[in-house]
Amino acid sequence: MTPTPHPPHHQPEAPRDLVGIGIGPSNLSLAALAHPLPDLDTVFYEQRPTFDWHPGLLIDGATIQVPFLADLVTLADPANPWTFLNYLKARDRLFPFYFAERFHIHRAEYDAYCRWVSDNLPQLRFGHQVDAVRWNPERDLFEVDFTQLDTDGEAEALGRTYTRNVVLGIGTEPYIPEPLKPLVETPGVPVHHAADYLDHRDTLLAAGHVTVIGSGQSGAEVFLDLLRNRPTGQENLHWLGRTEAFAPMEYSKLGLEHFTPDYTRYFHALPESARDRLITTQWQLHKAIDTDTIAAIHEELYRRTLHDSWPDAVLTPGVHVRTAGRIATTQIELHLEHTQQNTRSRLTTDAVVLATGYRERPLDRILAGLDPYLRRDNRERPRIDEQFRLVLDPVVTGAVYVQNAERHTHGIGTPDLGLAAWRSATILNTLTPKEPYRLPTRTAFTTFGLHQHPQVPHARQALRALTPLIDGR
Ligand SMILES: Cc1cc2nc3c(=O)[nH]c(=O)nc-3n(C[C@H](O)[C@H](O)[C@H](O)COP(=O)(O)OP(=O)(O)OC[C@H]3O[C@@H](n4cnc5c(N)ncnc54)[C@H](O)[C@@H]3O)c2cc1C
Secondary structure, eight states, X not given: OOOOOOOOOOOTTSOEEEEEEOOSHHHHHHHHHHTTOTTOOEEEEESSSSOOSSGGGOOTTOBOSSOTXXXXXXXXXXXXXXXXXXXXXXXXXXXXXXXXXXXXXXXXXXXXXXXXXXXXXXXXXESEEEEEEEEETTTTEEEEEEEEXXXXXXXXXXXXXXXXXXXXXXXXXXXOOXXXXXXXXXXXXXXXXXXXXXXXXXXXXHSSSEEEEOOSHHHHHHHHHHHHHSOTTOOOEEXXXXXXXXXXXXOOTTGGGXXXXXXXXXXXXXXHHHHHHHHHHOGGGTTSBOHHHHHHHHHHHHHTTTTSOOOSEEEEOSEEEEEEEEETTTEEEEEEEETTTTEEEEEEESEEEEOOOEEEOOSHHHHGGGGGGBOBOTTSOBOBOTTSBBOBOTTOOSEEEESSOOHHHHOTTTTOGGGHHHHHHHHHHHHXXXXXXXXXXXXXXXXXXXXXXXXXXXXXXXXXXXXXXXXTX
């Protein structure tokens, strides 16, 4: 059964309660949790023609790195109609899933589940690119300007919506390091960001020699796919990473508690300098490689040694690509530096995959009109309160929320799908007087900092003993 939506009655010129910008998993989660709240009038705009979750990396067999319980709603409201399990029920696939005993579902399946939700929520508008958000002090409302796009992405019409509150969920965009940018812009040799891998897979499989740059999850998945599908003994592959090892992603039970609301609150309360210092040390919690992917790569390499030869694949961590240039029209020369050895060399290759990661899309483009009202930190980044609201001049009576743009204030859990439902519910609780989603006050066994949880036996005595130290008395 597909749940019945409750579209609130909306006059075309009337202001909305909330306008969402971007429909990736973050804002889709918010839209799904807002759907059963009849008093909240929302609309969400997305520039793409339909929901599409990182389509260039939906490699056959690749799985998401969080359990399926990290769907759009479950961790805030498991009884919500838009759970992954309800999607399986709607597709008559509950029994096969039950026997599959899968916690980490296929990435393609997560994408299909999100598309099912997006097809059924009435308040979503695809093919709408938001251009600007401004504050209108006469009406005490935000103005949201958008361009309606046709299926080819061409502008069709302009429009404007008024709203009391805005939530930005514009996600990330592929990042290419400065020295490598000229390569992408020149035609002739295939050089592609991993985000576009599947669009160019056939060309990359046919290329003489391929270099994958980047030792994170995307680099590992692309390298594995090329390894599996290029001929044995003629793999002709290089995989280069800047980190000192092809490091496994931290996945211990207590390590995972860094992706809880408890840790997020602790991180938010730290001074800015401590947050900035901490985040640089935590890369292995989110930027490294899933151990199953490492095992699959090793297995694939090992299988290729069974007939007494070594695969023609070079895997080298600790390598910095300094510059790159074309040789004639069909090849590329990469200038490499090994950071530990302090040595340099050159590598000639026929194709490059840049698995060099993603960066948060800058908010400033859309929020230029709000600049005079925005409060910034010491590094000119927007200040964001615990409930995901940009800190604005108090003359602005509406709120601008962000989802997945708050790593500097809320920590490494920011892009994690496992925190999306909780963050969405937190936002909705501040928007509606009834606090529709009761959220747990405690979510981790670890106590982050010297604050004691009241639920812990003896915590009160322990806290009393610590108070003099905390207060410095
Ligand atoms: C390949 C890949 C795999 C990942 N796998 C996992 C995983 O397994 N587990 C996990 O926890 N995290 C994962 N992540 C991290 C993260 O959770 C995802 O990237 C997730 O997509 C973030 O959702 P989002 O909605 O914040 O942003 P996005 O998915 O980037 O969505 C933002 C949307 O906003 C739209 N948009 C941008 N600007 C505008 C505008 N001006 N007007 C209208 N629309 C606009 C974009 O078109 C886009 O659709 C992965 C990331 C990548 C890149």
